[in-house]
Amino acid sequence: MPRTLILEFTKMNGAGNDFIVVDNRFYAFSDEELAALARRYCPRRVGIGADGLLALAPAQQPEVHYRMRYFNADGSPGTMCGNGARCLARFAQMAGIQGNPLCFETDAGRYQAEVPDDPQAPVRLYLPPVGPCKMQPPLATPLDAEVETAAFIWTGTEHLVCRVSSVETVPIARWGPLLRHDAALQPRGANVNFVEVAGEQHGRSVLRVRTYEKGVEAETLACGTGAVAAALVAWRQGWVRQLPIEVHMPGGVLTVGFQPAKDGETALYLEGPATVVFRGTVEVPVPLVS
Numbered sequence: 001m002p003r004t005l006i007l008e009f010t011k012m013n014g015a016g017n018d019f020i021v022v023d024n025r026f027y028a029f030s031d032e033e034l035a036a037l038a039r040r041y042c043p044r045r046v047g048i049g050a051d052g053l054l055a056l057a058p059a060q061q062p063e064v065h066y067r068m069r070y071f072n073a074d075g076s077p078g079t080m081c082g083n084g085a086r087c088l089a090r091f092a093q094m095a096g097i098q099g100n101p102l103c104f105e106t107d108a109g110r111y112q113a114e115v116p117d118d119p120q121a122p123v124r125l126y127l128p129p130v131g132p133c134k135m136q137p138p139l140a141t142p143l144d145a146e147v148e149t150a151a152f153i154w155t156g157t158e159h160l161v162c163r164v165s166s167v168e169t170v171p172i173a174r175w176g177p178l179l180r181h182d183a184a185l186q187p188r189g190a191n192v193n194f195v196e197v198a199g200e201q202h203g204r205s206v207l208r209v210r211t212y213e214k215g216v217e218a219e220t221l222a223c224g225t226g227a228v229a230a231a232l233v234a235w236r237q238g239w240v241r242q243l244p245i246e247v248h249m250p251g252g253v254l255t256v257g258f259q260p261a262k263d264g265e266t267a268l269y270l271e272g273p274a275t276v277v278f279r280g281t282v283e284v285p286v287p288l289v290s
């Protein structure tokens with residue numbers, strides 16, 4: 001008789017980037033098991049359908065409320081996911097974890113999130129300082145003339161930012177995989193963002209961005225760390241002069257800005273929607289990994 005486990009999950013959406021969320025404080029799945037769950041349930045049509053799987057885990061360090069684990073749809077672990085982090089903060093708050101801001105640990109360091117009580121209100125994620133952008137990295141792939149500038153930046157995970165005059169016409173399904181697998185970016189590869197500078201609206205800079213995500217191996221409707229990567233390169237290179245920066249992605253709008261903090265410092269933030277789509281259960285065969 002095959003054995004099964006009834007797994008409760010929550011499907012969440014962050015600007016079109018969608019996730020299966022599991023409360024691993026109760027299940028205590030290993031990383032290998034979480035990766036297996038991602039591979040089994042993220043595929044669309046035959047699974048629940050999601051870009052990745054998030055797990056809420058107990059904190060390992062004092063002074064943080066929880067730990068975030070993230071696995072891409074193909075089961076590869078992601079060090080950080082900006083939209084996922086905002087969704088998991090909402091999930092943690094709904095699960096009764098208290099803190100304002102919520103403080104959590106990831107494989108990319110400690111983050112904080114502000115989650116308003118209104119479930120439709122945007123969730124704001126504060127990021128640790130981001131290192132330099134490497135302009136014109138020596139890529140093995142010849143860049144199309146349409147790509148005006150390329151930059152590599154680490155915003156919790158690896159991102160390539162390519163400036164183009166129009167994102168709408170970019171053949172992302174062809175260029176995305178080539179650049180994502182570029183020999184110069186191995187072994188980890190990079191998510192690939194195409195960025196169009198689209199002027200200013202209501203005193204905010206506007207970027208239009210499309211992202212090809214490693215680990216999903218496809219274009220997603222939005223990418224939080226990609227929005228931060230695009231906004232930081234645009235700000236530091238002087239492509240935009242007004243803060244905050246609205247990043248328009250196919251699935252929604254994310255805002256990147258700097259909030260004045262204590263001691264004259266500023267804190268980098270990413271803000272956008274993070275909502276529950278539905279809650280459900282699946283019957284999972286056990287053991288998940290043999």
Ligand SMILES: N[C@H](CCC[C@H](N)C(=O)O)C(=O)O
Pocket residue numbers: 017072077078079080081082083084157158191213214215216220222223224225226
């Ligand atoms: N969608 C995510 C990024 C996932 C990163 C992942 N694709 C990787 O680098 O392995 C975000 O909102 O930041």
